[in-house]
Amino acid sequence: MRxxxxxxxxxxxxxxxxxxxxSRVFTPGxxxxxxxxxxxxxxxxxxxxxxxxxxRSLITGQSKxxxxxxxxxxxxxxxxxxxxxxxxxQAKGYHILVFMASGTGPEVDRVIDELLDYQxxxxxxxSVGLSDELAQRCDAAxxxxxxxxxxxxxxxxxxxxxxxRAGARAVAEHLIAGGHERIAHISGWSGSLTGQDRAEGFVSxxxxxxxxxxxxxxxxxxxEAASQAVRxxxxxxxxxxxxxxxxxHMAFAVLDTLRFDLGLSVPNxxxxxxxxxxxxxxxxxxxxxxxxxxxxxxxxxAVNLLMNQIEDPAELAQxxxxxxxxxxxxxxxxxxxxx
Amino acid sequence: MRxxxxxxxxxxxxxxxxxxxxSRVFTPGxxxxxxxxxxxxxxxxxxxxxxxxxxRSLITGQSKxxxxxxxxxxxxxxxxxxxxxxxxxQAKGYHILVFMASGTGPEVDRVIDELLDYQxxxxxxxSVGLSDELAQRCDAAxxxxxxxxxxxxxxxxxxxxxxxRAGARAVAEHLIAGGHERIAHISGWSGSLTGQDRAEGFVSxxxxxxxxxxxxxxxxxxxEAASQAVRxxxxxxxxxxxxxxxxxHMAFAVLDTLRFDLGLSVPNxxxxxxxxxxxxxxxxxxxxxxxxxxxxxxxxxAVNLLMNQIEDPAELAQxxxxxxxxxxxxxxxxxxxxx
DNA sequence: CATCATTTTGCATAGGTGTGCAAAACGAAC
DNA sequence: GTTCGTTTTGCACACCTATGCAAAATGATG
Numbered sequence: 001m002r003x004x005x006x007x008x009x010x011x012x013x014x015x016x017x018x019x020x021x022x023s024r025v026f027t028p029g030x031x032x033x034x035x036x037x038x039x040x041x042x043x044x045x046x047x048x049x050x051x052x053x054x055x056r057s058l059i060t061g062q063s064k065x066x067x068x069x070x071x072x073x074x075x076x077x078x079x080x081x082x083x084x085x086x087x088x089x090q091a092k093g094y095h096i097l098v099f100m101a102s103g104t105g106p107e108v109d110r111v112i113d114e115l116l117d118y119q120x121x122x123x124x125x126x127s128v129g130l131s132d133e134l135a136q137r138c139d140a141a142x143x144x145x146x147x148x149x150x151x152x153x154x155x156x157x158x159x160x161x162x163x164x165r166a167g168a169r170a171v172a173e174h175l176i177a178g179g180h181e182r183i184a185h186i187s188g189w190s191g192s193l194t195g196q197d198r199a200e201g202f203v204s205x206x207x208x209x210x211x212x213x214x215x216x217x218x219x220x221x222x223x224e225a226a227s228q229a230v231r232x233x234x235x236x237x238x239x240x241x242x243x244x245x246x247x248x249h250m251a252f253a254v255l256d257t258l259r260f261d262l263g264l265s266v267p268n269x270x271x272x273x274x275x276x277x278x279x280x281x282x283x284x285x286x287x288x289x290x291x292x293x294x295x296x297x298x299x300x301x302a303v304n305l306l307m308n309q310i311e312d313p314a315e316l317a318q319x320x321x322x323x324x325x326x327x328x329x330x331x332x333x334x335x336x337x338x339x
Numbered sequence: 340m341r342x343x344x345x346x347x348x349x350x351x352x353x354x355x356x357x358x359x360x361x362s363r364v365f366t367p368g369x370x371x372x373x374x375x376x377x378x379x380x381x382x383x384x385x386x387x388x389x390x391x392x393x394x395r396s397l398i399t400g401q402s403k404x405x406x407x408x409x410x411x412x413x414x415x416x417x418x419x420x421x422x423x424x425x426x427x428x429q430a431k432g433y434h435i436l437v438f439m440a441s442g443t444g445p446e447v448d449r450v451i452d453e454l455l456d457y458q459x460x461x462x463x464x465x466s467v468g469l470s471d472e473l474a475q476r477c478d479a480a481x482x483x484x485x486x487x488x489x490x491x492x493x494x495x496x497x498x499x500x501x502x503x504r505a506g507a508r509a510v511a512e513h514l515i516a517g518g519h520e521r522i523a524h525i526s527g528w529s530g531s532l533t534g535q536d537r538a539e540g541f542v543s544x545x546x547x548x549x550x551x552x553x554x555x556x557x558x559x560x561x562x563e564a565a566s567q568a569v570r571x572x573x574x575x576x577x578x579x580x581x582x583x584x585x586x587x588h589m590a591f592a593v594l595d596t597l598r599f600d601l602g603l604s605v606p607n608x609x610x611x612x613x614x615x616x617x618x619x620x621x622x623x624x625x626x627x628x629x630x631x632x633x634x635x636x637x638x639x640x641a642v643n644l645l646m647n648q649i650e651d652p653a654e655l656a657q658x659x660x661x662x663x664x665x666x667x668x669x670x671x672x673x674x675x676x677x678x
Numbered sequence: 679c680a681t682c683a684t685t686t687t688g689c690a691t692a693g694g695t696g697t698g699c700a701a702a703a704c705g706a707a708c
Numbered sequence: 709g710t711t712c713g714t715t716t717t718g719c720a721c722a723c724c725t726a727t728g729c730a731a732a733a734t735g736a737t738g
Binding site: 005048050051052053054055057058061063065068072073074076078079080082083086087090095096097098099100113114116117118119137140141252253255256259260261279283284285286 | 389390394396421425435436437439452453455458479591592595598623625
Binding site for chain 1: 715716717718719720722723724725
């Protein structure tokens with residue numbers, strides 16, 4: 001015998017009270033007597049009643065759903081962030097609805113449509129190029145947006161990033177201090193602000209020390225592109241002795257290519273530095289020197305930002321920058337070894 | 340000027356038709372004339388109208404939301420599956436609502452409550468020990484459940500797994516053919532059917548060849564546990580010359596420990612085999628021999644199973660097993676080298 | 679033009695919940 | 709017991725959409 005859906009009316013009937021009484025018992029802060037609350041709770045438990053979030057959303061205008069837009073999950077930074085975001089939001093009574101948007105342009109537009117269809121209370125966009133039109137539409141619909149680990153110029157969008165310029169600068173300084181002579185950069189996608197910032201911070205720090213990168217190649221955040229880039233670099237007449245890679249995900253491909261395709265030793269022949277400090281970077285197989293993006297803090301900031309904007313729509317968008325340290329590991333020469 | 344939510348009534352007013360007409364235009368297969376459809380679509384576009392999925396769900400009983408329950412995302416198998424599941428479901432007009440359930444018992448119960456609150460149309464449970472109570476409650480609520488990469492005895496739950504016994508058996512046979520003398524197993528969590536099946540398939544294949552494993556240790560699906568296990572194994576008076584690890588995630592920790600903590604060579608000193616064939620396994624840094632779990636096929640099967648049960652609630656639960664090949668890589672001695 | 683079959687449209691209601699408002703219950707003070 | 713202030717409760721409606729039903733429109737046929 002398959003149960004029909006049990007509603008607040010069923011509970012009300014069993015408890016011998018009105019439907020609104022049931023509603024109030026399940027609404028924190030509503031006016032209910034202890035006696036009534038007990039009656040209702042007993043009836044609800046015996047029927048297995050739980051309020052229907054979707055019906056509730058109709059009337060409160062709060063779906064308790066946060067849309068998460070993400071492109072790929074093969075870069076460990078994102079599943080890691082997703083897990084933390086989901087846990088943080090779960091604790092606040094929200095849940096994450098996942099939207100994959102690998103492409104750009106029309107595909108992203110379709111995703112936005114679907115986001116609006118589900119009446120999400122807010123949007124977290126990670127790792128995806130969002131058109132300005134997105135900002136426009138979400139703003140018009142009154143849905144707060146937080147860009148996670150992705151910058152954007154539009155002032156209506158909040159964002160949380162690490163201090164990419166400072167991080168890249170620290171990398172440059174460390175490589176110089178390590179006595180490296182020919183320093184190259186395989187950058188993150190040059191179409192992304194994150195990629196640009198890291199590249200610019202890195203190059204400007206080199207210049208401040210009177211140096212120039214021997215090469216800057218766009219790695220597109222893709223393993224194969226990074227792998228090809230490092231092959232090209234090492235085929236130069238005077239190959240680099242240090243490479244800063246735009247994120248860990250690409251850096252792992254660079255390490256593999258250097259060691260196993262080109263037969264080189266890291267850091268003896270080349271030092272390699274990444275960005276993100278995903279858990280993998282600490283594994284001995286990579287032992288990658290990298291800039292930590294403190295995902296805990298970034299998640300916390302993103303969630304707070306979103307919650308504030310949901311509670312008070314007048315709240316204006318903010319652009320937060322979180323500092324992260326350079327983590328020294330075995331993929332770069334220790335500074336003592338400087339010649 | 341912040342827009343109020345635009346409803347089908349607004350569209351109807353602008354187009355000079357009834358609300359039901361608008362609804363019909365957005366309901367595939369409803370009876371509408373071409374003229375009317377055009378009028379409505381124009382009005383809808385100019386207002387930026389899109390049907391409210393949540394309000395629709397009230398009346399159709401279909402939320403177009405699938406709940407995904409998952410414990411951790413640090414084992415790459417799961418983000419990979421999540422991405423594929425999300426894409427497959429997105430193509431069918433569904434989206435994934437994420438529920439993290441690291442713990443067991445009461446925490447899982449809370450998750451079930453929340454799943455029901457959101458009126459999900461179906462549930463995919465990956466990597467979590469679900470009590471029989473789950474089956475009970477979801478069955479009562481009429482919500483189909485598919486266990487992904489996780490077995491369960493309850494006949495009411497559908498499940499999709501790879502052929503864990505056959506896969507483990509193939510590993511055993513390959514290790515024997517490779518001339519290994521002392522074969523050990525670091526198993527998946529012995530509380531999971533998946534872990535048990537792999538262990539049993541492996542051990543029974545050894546016995547069929549007149550062999551016994553030198554040791555079987557529970558690795559709990561955790562890196563640290565696996566790392567400790569391999570240290571214990573290699574500290575034995577006669578350490579193993581081959582280790583089958585219950586999944587790739589643990590196998591990576593085993594490789595790191597063997598190479599960098601114990602200074603051993605793989606596969607010269609010890610052969611290592613994993614299970615899953617996550618993308619990482621093919622990276623040169625690991626080059627791990629492993630049993631492939633064809634996540635594409637598993638996802639496809641899981642989605643089909645779920646869709647069938649959603650469309651026809653009378654459809655009975657199925658337990659599907661997908662075959663996966665042993666992928667030979669550099670972490671095991673080639674069979675030609677057998678002495 | 680009349681008739682009828684068919685398609686299209688509007689009306690009205692349902693789906694499950696929260697909330698403003700007024701009525702009812704309660705409790706205190708005289 | 710009466711009065712008044714406070715808390716609790718129920719009534720009725722709103723939120724946004726889909727759909728059964730009957731009325732209207734359309735088109736084909738005689």
